[in-house]
Amino acid sequence: MSRPPVARQKLLDAFIRILIDEGERAATVEAVAARAGVSKGGLLYHFGSKNALVEGLLDLLSEAAEADVVAMRAAPEGAVAHYLRTSGTGDDQLKDLYVAASRLTQDHGRRAGERLAAIEQGWYAVLVETVGDPVRAKLIQLIGDGLYLNSIVADQAAQSSTPTAELIxxxxxxxxxxQ
Known part of the structure; x- marks a missing residue:
């Protein structure tokens, strides 16, 4: 995945952190600029509006998810094992992007929801290819969703004791x- 320029990435990182920590209402252009340590004008140079910040976030999320699908297909342990293992303990950047996008509401939330649905569909498609059955693939995807949710809400001790190998x-x- 290609990386945005440093200033742009700092602004996106600030936007993501505010969304995760405080929600969309707190993620004003001014708050994002302040958190990133730049002026409002500096933010507007890179992102002309909050809509542009949202699009930048969603683009990063899509890129990270596409990279995960590629990794899933190429995983030596197999796509299903990769999916389940990374659902609970995977890429923190992808998790942060996913959570931040899910915190968007109203008009932004609709766009984010469409992007999140497309990402889920990408993972599901690989699972169907792998197991050859849509029902089994959906069951595996739901198990992964549970692992992901657990990784967000559980403390570190509980996460590290999750018997991922036994589950796989x-x-x-x-x-x-x-047959």
């Missing part, structure tokens, strides 16, 4: 291709 072994019994 159990899920392997679900992915035997139908």
């Amino acid at each position: 072994t159990a899920v392997d019994t679900l992915i035997v291709r139908p």
Whole structure:
């Protein structure tokens, strides 16, 4: 995934942190500029509006998710094991982008929801390709969703004790291709 210029990335990082920590109402252009340590004019040079910040966030999210789909397909342990392992302990940047996008509301939330749905569909498509059955693929995706939710709300001790290897072994019994 290509990286935006440093100043742009600082602004996006500030926007993401405010969305995660305080919600969309707090993520004003002024607040983002202040958190990034730039002037409002500096922010507006890189992002002409809050809509442009949202698009920048959603573009980063899409790029990170596309990279994850590529990694999923190429994973030596297999797509399903990769998906489940990274659902609970994966890329913190992707998680932050996902959470930040999910915090958007109203008009921004609709666009974010469409992007999040497309990302979920990408992961689902790889799971269907891998297991050959849409119902089993959906079940695996829902297990991954549960691991992801647990990784967000559980403390570090609970996360580190999650028996991911045992879970993957159990899920392997679900992915035997139908004859």
